[in-house]
Amino acid sequence: MENNYKSGFIAIIGRPNVGKSTFMNKVIGQKIAIMSDKPQTTRNKIQGVLTQSDAQFIFIDTPGIHKPKHRLGDFMVKIAENTLNEVDAVLFMINAEEGYGRGDQFIMDRLERVKSPVFLVVNKIDLVHPDKLLPLIELYKEKYDFEEIIPISALQGNNVTHLLEVLKNHLPEGPQFYPADQVTDHPERFIISELIREKVLHSTREEVPHSIAVVIENIEKRESNAIFIQAVIVTERKSQKGILIGKQGSMLKNIGKEARKDIEALLGSKVYLELWVKVQKDWRNKQSQLFEYGFRQDEY
Numbered sequence: 001m002e003n004n005y006k007s008g009f010i011a012i013i014g015r016p017n018v019g020k021s022t023f024m025n026k027v028i029g030q031k032i033a034i035m036s037d038k039p040q041t042t043r044n045k046i047q048g049v050l051t052q053s054d055a056q057f058i059f060i061d062t063p064g065i066h067k068p069k070h071r072l073g074d075f076m077v078k079i080a081e082n083t084l085n086e087v088d089a090v091l092f093m094i095n096a097e098e099g100y101g102r103g104d105q106f107i108m109d110r111l112e113r114v115k116s117p118v119f120l121v122v123n124k125i126d127l128v129h130p131d132k133l134l135p136l137i138e139l140y141k142e143k144y145d146f147e148e149i150i151p152i153s154a155l156q157g158n159n160v161t162h163l164l165e166v167l168k169n170h171l172p173e174g175p176q177f178y179p180a181d182q183v184t185d186h187p188e189r190f191i192i193s194e195l196i197r198e199k200v201l202h203s204t205r206e207e208v209p210h211s212i213a214v215v216i217e218n219i220e221k222r223e224s225n226a227i228f229i230q231a232v233i234v235t236e237r238k239s240q241k242g243i244l245i246g247k248q249g250s251m252l253k254n255i256g257k258e259a260r261k262d263i264e265a266l267l268g269s270k271v272y273l274e275l276w277v278k279v280q281k282d283w284r285n286k287q288s289q290l291f292e293y294g295f296r297q298d299e300y
Contacts, residue, residue: 008088023154
């Protein structure tokens with residue numbers, strides 16, 4: 001390892017649905033953060049690790065900062081805000097297509113208290129005409145004194161390498177915190193639950209997604225190295241349970257089929273996945289339930 005090896009922790013922050021998880025997965029090279037066209041899908045800090053010959057980047061994909069509507073929302077915003085005080089750099093990501101919004105000002109007001117360098121990342125530039133980009137950048141320049149402003153397309157990979165080079169220049173010299181082949185610090189059980197939740201988000205109607213949690217009940221290796229997984233999808237209302245199960249179990253079957261493909265790719269083994277649906281009324285506002293389903297605020 002080089003003497004001037006660099007390493008650091010980088011928070012990715014921004015309004016819901018600006019492409020934070022897409023960026024994380026592009027940089028890491030595999031899916032560790034769930035992606036959905038529905039906003040507000042990330043609930044925990046997802047740590048992704050990128051190791052190069054001369055640097056290690058530890059990315060933290062935070063929940064989108066927003067005005068919370070329930071206790072789970074409070075928890076998510078608290079995680080995001082606490083993260084800003086623990087990192088070496090902050091990437092504030094915006095959606096070039098949507099432009100400036102009140103939610104961005106809400107975030108920038110909080111960034112005023114941050115001592116680390118803050119970079120503005122203008123994502124989804126592939127969706128806008130270049131003529132619209134410059135006025136947008138100028139507008140944000142007036143609002144906040146960013147270390148640097150970098151336009152990218154996380155989906156297509158445009159300018160992502162340049163962003164990493166810029167980041168590397170601002171990282172402190174430090175050790176390699178994680179082995180070179182490690183891409184996340186989350187246990188497989190967490191990633192599996194997130195992959196199942198992603199398929200629920202893709203498959204169900206608007207009234208279901210944010211009222212669900214996925215709990216892994218059991219993982220065991222069986223004959224021929226096949227892995228048997230039992231998981232429960234928790235939702236808040238009986239009507240949502242009906243939607244999740246679908247006619248003659250068709251929806252749940254499809255969710256399981258799609259999730260199994262990603263889980264097999266993650267584990268490199270044949271997977272048998274059993275899913276159930278359980279109703280737990282108003283779980284997002286119950287501290288005991290949040291704790292049981294993995295949202296432990298005392299850890300942040």
